[in-house]
Amino acid sequence: xxxxxxxxxxxxxxxxxxxxxxxxxxxxxxxxxxxxxxxxxxxxxxxxxxxxxxxxxxxxxxxxxxxxxxxxxxxxxxxxxxxxxxxxxxxxxxxxxxxxxxxxxxxxxxxxxxxxxxxxxxxxxxxxxxxxxxxxxxxxxxxxxxxxxxxxxxxxxxxxxxxxxxxxxxxxxxxxxxxxxxxxxxxxxxxxxxxxxxxxxxxxxxxxxxxxxxxxxxxxxxxxxxxxxxxxxxxxxxxxxxxxxxxxxxxxxxxxxxxxxxxxxxxxxxxxxxxxxxxxxxxxxxxxxxxxxxxxxxxxxxxxxxxxxxx
Numbered sequence: 001x002x003x004x005x006x007x008x009x010x011x012x013x014x015x016x017x018x019x020x021x022x023x024x025x026x027x028x029x030x031x032x033x034x035x036x037x038x039x040x041x042x043x044x045x046x047x048x049x050x051x052x053x054x055x056x057x058x059x060x061x062x063x064x065x066x067x068x069x070x071x072x073x074x075x076x077x078x079x080x081x082x083x084x085x086x087x088x089x090x091x092x093x094x095x096x097x098x099x100x101x102x103x104x105x106x107x108x109x110x111x112x113x114x115x116x117x118x119x120x121x122x123x124x125x126x127x128x129x130x131x132x133x134x135x136x137x138x139x140x141x142x143x144x145x146x147x148x149x150x151x152x153x154x155x156x157x158x159x160x161x162x163x164x165x166x167x168x169x170x171x172x173x174x175x176x177x178x179x180x181x182x183x184x185x186x187x188x189x190x191x192x193x194x195x196x197x198x199x200x201x202x203x204x205x206x207x208x209x210x211x212x213x214x215x216x217x218x219x220x221x222x223x224x225x226x227x228x229x230x231x232x233x234x235x236x237x238x239x240x241x242x243x244x245x246x247x248x249x250x251x252x253x254x255x256x257x258x259x260x261x262x263x264x265x266x267x268x269x270x271x272x273x274x275x276x277x278x279x280x281x282x283x284x285x286x287x288x289x290x291x292x293x294x295x296x297x298x299x300x301x302x303x304x305x306x307x308x309x310x311x
Contacts, residue, residue: 003037004305005074005082006297009063009111011047011089011143012167012214012269016040016070017297018077021306029302031130031294040073042066043265046089047144047167055090055099064106071109085112085300087119088144092163112304116161119296120147124156126299127212127292136208139280140295141215141273143167146191146280150203151210158203162194166215166266166273178256179271181249187275195283209286211236212295215273218263219244220291222270225262236289238281244274 001020008015018038026033044066049059067084074082090096090113100111114122123140127133138149138156142165150158169187173179179187195201220232223240226247233240248255248271259267266273281289304310 002080003077004034004301005070005077005079006301006305007067007070007082007084007109008297008300009046009067009084009086009090011087011145011165012043012045012266013143014042014044014046014063014066014070015297016073018074018079019301024080024306024311026306027308029129029306031298034298034301037077038073040070042069045167047171050089050093053092053094055093055095057102060099060102060106063103067103067107067109071107081305082109083112083300083305084109085114085296085304087114087296088116088142088161088163088165091116092144116145116147117159119145120149120159120161121156122299122303123147123212123296124149124151124159124299125303126294126296126301127210128154129294129298129302131292133210135206136210136290137204137206137284137286138210138212138292139216139277139289140211140213141166141276142213143269146276148198148204150206158200160198162191162198164191164194164276166269166276169272169276170268174268174272177268178248178252179275184245184249184271184275187272188279191276191279192283195279201283205284205286207285207287209280209284209289210292211277211289212292214266215269216277216289216291218266218270219274219277221262222259222274225258229261232291234291236291237287238278241274241278241281245271245278
């Protein structure tokens with residue numbers, strides 16, 4: 001059974017996942033056709049290396065260093081293919097072509113820069129590889145952007161990207177580690193303003209949201225920790241998210257101690273991510289969020305590496 005390596009170069013982390021594929025000659029794939037052998041995440045914080053809209057030389061060196069380490073680990077697994085894709089942190093840089101070329105030269109790895117539409121669509125492909133979704137809205141709150149996908153009759157439509165994520169919200173609005181009440185309000189106001197700029201924001205209204213990405217998982221971990229550290233929930237409600245944010249407002253010290261147990265590496269982006277999530281809940285009049293196990297990386301594996309057209 002061949003191994004395939006996927007590297008997700010994001011605003012907050014750079015993650016290598018090595019998948020063992022049962023048969024790479026199939027015409028269609030589900031989650032039962034592959035399994036993760038290795039999942040190696042480096043919290044590179046590349047969004048901090050953007051100055052005046054441009055990705056800096058220091059960021060290029062940081063990204064290349066992490067990629068070379070991931071490539072070395074992938075060689076241990078004798079991957080049949082290893083591919084790197086990048087999202088908002090490079091996509092939104094004013095010097096994206098130059099930055100991508102420089103990282104490729106320094107790391108020795110080609111980089112596939114996903115468009116906003118590509119990222120949203122691949123998130124849908126991954127999120128639905130273990131389930132059938134007839135209707136709803138898929139939400140992917142990343143570090144530098146938030147992707148939205150309308151799902152109707154089991155297909156994705158209106159794939160869109162909002163240039164605001166948990167890490168970029170932290171950088172733009174938060175002075176300390178945890179945001180204050182007014183800072184939370186500023187994050188929400190920015191998100192609502194960006195939603196208003198979408199051509200058809202009302203198209204995303206749905207009773208059920210489907211969540212992928214690190215911010216959604218961090219919120220689920222925090223909810224589990226507040227309940228005593230049990231298993232992560234598979235669903236969340238608007239009231240669940242409101243409770244998390246209310247706790248941060250009224251007792252930030254106790255909140256911080258629990259957040260460190262839930263997701264230490266995301267303590268600074270946890271609350272901004274929850275603020276964005278609650279704003280989406282309210283704007284789309286949704287009643288619940290189903291937390292998906294798979295996302296963009298699995299979608300990339302299925303559609304860009306394993307599909308017959310990609311061979």
